[in-house]
Amino acid sequence: MLLFLARRIGVMIVTALCLTFIVFYLTNLPAKLETLAKTQAGSRISDAEVASWLDRNGYNQPMLTRYGEWLGVVPGWTREDGDGDVTGRCYRAYGITDPGVAPARCGLLQGYWGESTRFRASVADVIPPRLGATGLLMMWALIVMVPMALIVGVLAGMREGSRTDRTLSTFAIASTATPEYVSGVVFIALLASSTAGLSPLLSSWGWIDAPVLFQGNARSALEKITFWNFTLPVMTIALYGMGYVARITRASMTEVMTQQYIRTARLKGVSFANIVLRHALRNALIAPFTVIMLQIPWLLTGVVIVEVLFSYPGFGWTLFEAAVNNDIELLLAASVVAVIVVLLTQLISDIGYVWLNPRIRVT
Amino acid sequence: MEAIGWPEILGRMALQLLPVWVALAVVFAISITWKRRLGLYGKLFDSRVGMVGFALVMFWVFAALFADMIVTHNPLSQISGMRNATPGTPLRDPAGRYDYFLLGGDALARDVFSRMVMGAREVLRIAPFAAMISFMIGISLGLPAGYLGGRLDTGLTFVANLVLAFPVILLFFLLVAPEIQETAIPRVMAGILFIVPVLFFTVLLNARYFTQPARRNLYVGAVMVVGLWAYSGLAFNADPLGIWGMSPNLLNVFVAVVFVNAPTVFRIVRGITLDIKTRDYVAAAQTRGEGPWYIMLWEILPNARGPLIVDFCLRIGYTTILLGTLGFFGLGVASESPDWGSTINQGRRLLTVYPHAAIAPALALMSLVLGLNLLADGLREESLKD
Numbered sequence: 156m157l158l159f160l161a162r163r164i165g166v167m168i169v170t171a172l173c174l175t176f177i178v179f180y181l182t183n184l185p186a187k188l189e190t191l192a193k194t195q196a197g198s199r200i201s202d203a204e205v206a207s208w209l210d211r212n213g214y215n216q217p218m219l220t221r222y223g224e225w226l227g228v229v230p231g232w233t234r235e236d237g238d239g240d241v242t243g244r245c246y247r248a249y250g251i252t253d254p255g256v257a258p259a260r261c262g263l264l265q266g267y268w269g270e271s272t273r274f275r276a277s278v279a280d281v282i283p284p285r286l287g288a289t290g291l292l293m294m295w296a297l298i299v300m301v302p303m304a305l306i307v308g309v310l311a312g313m314r315e316g317s318r319t320d321r322t323l324s325t326f327a328i329a330s331t332a333t334p335e336y337v338s339g340v341v342f343i344a345l346l347a348s349s350t351a352g353l354s355p356l357l358s359s360w361g362w363i364d365a366p367v368l369f370q371g372n373a374r375s376a377l378e379k380i381t382f383w384n385f386t387l388p389v390m391t392i393a394l395y396g397m398g399y400v401a402r403i404t405r406a407s408m409t410e411v412m413t414q415q416y417i418r419t420a421r422l423k424g425v426s427f428a429n430i431v432l433r434h435a436l437r438n439a440l441i442a443p444f445t446v447i448m449l450q451i452p453w454l455l456t457g458v459v460i461v462e463v464l465f466s467y468p469g470f471g472w473t474l475f476e477a478a479v480n481n482d483i484e485l486l487l488a489a490s491v492v493a494v495i496v497v498l499l500t501q502l503i504s505d506i507g508y509v510w511l512n513p514r515i516r517v518t
Numbered sequence: 519m520e521a522i523g524w525p526e527i528l529g530r531m532a533l534q535l536l537p538v539w540v541a542l543a544v545v546f547a548i549s550i551t552w553k554r555r556l557g558l559y560g561k562l563f564d565s566r567v568g569m570v571g572f573a574l575v576m577f578w579v580f581a582a583l584f585a586d587m588i589v590t591h592n593p594l595s596q597i598s599g600m601r602n603a604t605p606g607t608p609l610r611d612p613a614g615r616y617d618y619f620l621l622g623g624d625a626l627a628r629d630v631f632s633r634m635v636m637g638a639r640e641v642l643r644i645a646p647f648a649a650m651i652s653f654m655i656g657i658s659l660g661l662p663a664g665y666l667g668g669r670l671d672t673g674l675t676f677v678a679n680l681v682l683a684f685p686v687i688l689l690f691f692l693l694v695a696p697e698i699q700e701t702a703i704p705r706v707m708a709g710i711l712f713i714v715p716v717l718f719f720t721v722l723l724n725a726r727y728f729t730q731p732a733r734r735n736l737y738v739g740a741v742m743v744v745g746l747w748a749y750s751g752l753a754f755n756a757d758p759l760g761i762w763g764m765s766p767n768l769l770n771v772f773v774a775v776v777f778v779n780a781p782t783v784f785r786i787v788r789g790i791t792l793d794i795k796t797r798d799y800v801a802a803a804q805t806r807g808e809g810p811w812y813i814m815l816w817e818i819l820p821n822a823r824g825p826l827i828v829d830f831c832l833r834i835g836y837t838t839i840l841l842g843t844l845g846f847f848g849l850g851v852a853s854e855s856p857d858w859g860s861t862i863n864q865g866r867r868l869l870t871v872y873p874h875a876a877i878a879p880a881l882a883l884m885s886l887v888l889g890l891n892l893l894a895d896g897l898r899e900e901s902l903k904d
Contacts (some may be wrong), residue, residue, distance in 0.1 A: 166676075173680055178692065188695035191690045325567070328895060332888035334839045336846045336862055337880040341814040343866075344873030351873045371870055460846065464866060471687075475847070478691035486691075501683070 163505065167498045178490040179222050182483045188214050190481050197270065213244055225269075225487070227262025232272045263491070269484030273476055275436075278488045281473065286492065288377060289458055289469035292388060295380075296454065300393035300400065301447060307397070308404025308443065313431050315409045324405065330398030335460040339391040343464075347371030347387060373467035379477075388465045396450050400443055407442040411435045441511045448504035452497040519608035519617065527620055531631065534620070537584040542576055558827070561900040567761070568896015574889025578882075582638040589632035590616035593856045601627040601873045611843025624861070624875040625868055633856040634878045641886070642769070642859035645837040647681045652837075653690045653830060655714045655776070656783025657660045659785050661814040663784070675788070678781035680695040686778055693774045699766045707773045708753040711780075716745035723810040771850040779833060786829055790822040797821075824901040835890035842883050858883045 180503075181187075184390065191201060192208045200208070209215055213224075213232040223229030231244030234508055245251075245261040261267040268278035269417035311323035346368045347350040354367040370384040412435055421428050466472070470489070477485040522530075532539075553560035560839060562568040581588060591597065599610045600623035607619050621631040663671040698704060719741045727734035751762025754768075764772065794800065804812045845851050845859020853860075858879035865876025 170676075170680055170683055174684060176686075178688070181692040181698070181703075184701055184703075185695060186700050187695075190697060236683045324895075325892075328891045329888055332835065333884050335844060336842060336859070337884045340862055340866060340869060340876045343869050346876050348870040348873055350871055366871075378542075380737045402737070414669075452683075452685055455685045456843065458845065459687045463847075474688070478695075490688055490692075493688055494683060497683045497685060 163502055171494055172495045175491055176222055178487055182486055187481060189478045199434025222252050225262050227260045228260040231261050264285035268488045273480040273482040275496060278485050282488055285470045285473045292469055296392040299389055304397045304400035305404055308401040309408050312405035313506040314329045327398040327401040330394050335391050335395050336458045337462045338394050341369040342387050342391060373465040388461050388467060391461050396454055397459055400446055403441045403446045408439040423446045445504040445508045447502045451500045522606040531620055534588050537587050538577060538580040541580040546574060558901060560895055565896040565900055567892050571889045571892025571896055574885055575893055578638045578886045581635055582642045585635050585639050588635050591629040591632045593632040593636040596627040596853055605874055621878050622874045630875050630878050633861055634882050636856040637879055641838055641841055644841060645834050648772055649833045650838050652776050652779035652783050654718045655780040655811040657787050658714050658718045660787025661783045661791055665790040665795050665814050678784045681781045690774055690849055694770050699770050704770045704773050708769055711776050712749050712753045716749055721811055722815050725815050767850050771844060775837055791818055794818045794821055828898045831890050831894035835887040838887050
């Protein structure tokens with residue numbers, strides 16, 4: 156087990172290095188750096204000024220060197236001005252101007268993530284609160300999604316081919332066919348519009364006090380999460396992921412229900428409810444567990460869409476803003492976080508699979 | 519003129535869609551009559567789920583084909599006084615144009631119904647082909663990885679996992695951008711990705727006919743000529759005759775979508791190959807002295823077709839969703855493009871006041887993807903029966 160873990164973590168680190176280098180490369184293309192120079196130093200500057208701006212800010216070194224600097228394994232660039240002042244990556248990072256005081260290396264390993272040009276703040280200050288906001292959204296989405304998916308899947312799978320199975324399977328298929336930008340739009344039009352859908356009807360009957368049933372904008376959820384402002388984003392994320400998990404659960408449940416030991420239990424005269432709850436359920440939940448873990452990185456796309464649609468300033472919204480505004484260091488940091496989340500969930504899903512299923516051994 | 523109510527709107531829409539209904543009726547009549555002779559496709563008509571899915575998919579296929587006959591207005595033209603018009607609003611001054619905006623107007627006073635129908639064309643122009651190229655790449659790499667194993671397998675699996683560990687949305691933000699289009703990256707990637715189908719068909723035919731050089735030379739030659747011709751146009755925009763070609767925007771979107779999909783297909787094909795290569799007929803072919811490519815392409819691949827066809831349907835649906843996502847974030851599409859994703863994106867700004875502009879394309883996209891998923895489900899069920 157330890158060897159397995161060590162090897163997995165080794166592969167993970169190699170993967171993370173490759174991925175961050177790809178992200179670094181794609182965000183630091185000459186064309187993107189030119190855009191950056193223009194947004195920082197004025198949009199009407201000439202090509203020569205762009206080149207000198209890039210040179211002054213240390214962007215003119217080879218890509219690999221700068222990647223090393225960003226990681227913190229290569230000493231950061233320094234440059235002496237004509238009048239004796241020294242500037243450099245690490246001087247700027249810590250706001251030092253006296254020569255010789257700044258540390259040689261400053262990058263990810265030293266805990267320096269760079270500055271965000273979009274939010275005019277340190278990346279290390281921008282990311283954590285937004286990650287927390289997204290964590291809350293994900294938590295509620297999973298709290299809604301997982302039990303619903305498991306219930307739908309188990310109910311559909313316990314009697315294969317029955318009418319319940321048909322109905323629930325169709326529902327699951329329909330939910331996988333509804334991406335977040337479709338369900339979000341439909342939810343808002345149906346439940347959060349003051350002119351269309353259910354809200355005007357309900358408020359004219361006097362059933363609700365507010366003009367709309369739910370709020371189509373989740374910005375206020377940052378201060379205080381209420382049922383009113385958080386239901387729609389949570390439902391939108393949960394719905395798309397739910398269908399897939401439900402289908403996996405159903406497939407796993409139908410397979411378990413054909414096993415010998417289920418037949419034995421039935422012949423012994425155990426009641427159907429008991430068979431499902433005591434004998435089948437535990438074995439049927441192994442496959443959905445791994446799928447749920449693998450679903451988390453997949454939900455990231457949904458999180459970006461939902462946070463943009465409901466203007467909820469979380470991690471996904473930050474990623475979107477960074478990408479749109481060409482905020483290189485913020486985008487890099489967000490990518491690193493995203494990649495780490497993906498790799499960690501993969502690792503947890505592998506370990507959990509082995510742990511839940513004693514028939515599989517890792518050597 | 520008065521605004522018309524929903525019954526009349528629906529009636530008029532049904533009338534506009536008449537070519538689609540006729541085509542659907544013809545296809546269903548022919549297919550059901552001869553369903554016993556049509557193999558797996560015919561069996562689809564035994565399953566209600568499969569039939570519903572097939573009908574939904576074909577509805578949009580025909581809508582895309584006959585879009586020019588169906589649309590009531592030019593999807594790009596703005597008509598004064600129709601900004602955010604509600605469904606069924608009559609035109610102030612028709613002047614020979616269609617009298618109503620059947621599904622209302624959007625924020626730029628364009629007809630939502632016409633844009634929705636034209637959007638089908640945008641989606642169906644890319645999604646099936648992107649899925650097809652992804653499949654050929656996944657098959658061409660997955661078969662040897664599974665069958666030959668060893669270093670090749672380890673390397674390819676690592677690369678596939680690398681791409682899969684990339685959050686899709688991040689890849690899109692990074693890869694589909696105007697700055698990237700100026701660089702050589704999309705061209706290089708297209709150059710690598712698009713050569714695979716040509717190689718695939720060359721090897722496929724060569725493995726089968728290399729014992730009959732005359733036929734082999736004919737078939738392989740034909741594939742090379744057509745394939746390289748299309749390749750030069752699609753990947754490098756250098757087609758001497760100017761028939762094949764893609765705008766940089768489209769190429770960028772295409773490459774990104776293929777890049778995201780191919781590793782998943784690779785994993786599926788590799789898994790199936792690992793399972794099938796232990797079968798007796800593969801051992802028999804090995805004993806006969808067949809080459810590895812013949813075994814992979816003519817023994818293993820045909821026997822893996824069931825799950826692959828099912829996954830192909832699902833993948834077109836997933837590609838449609840991905841294209842919608844790209845449009846939703848305004849990535850890689852022209853600003854006026856009527857594709858569903860960008861129409862939803864434009865409509866969402868006034869969503870709480872005028873929902874119709876975003877709802878129509880949203881429901882269209884959902885129904886197409888639902889149709890593809892139901893079709894896949896029907897095919898899976900029918901292919902498992904025998």
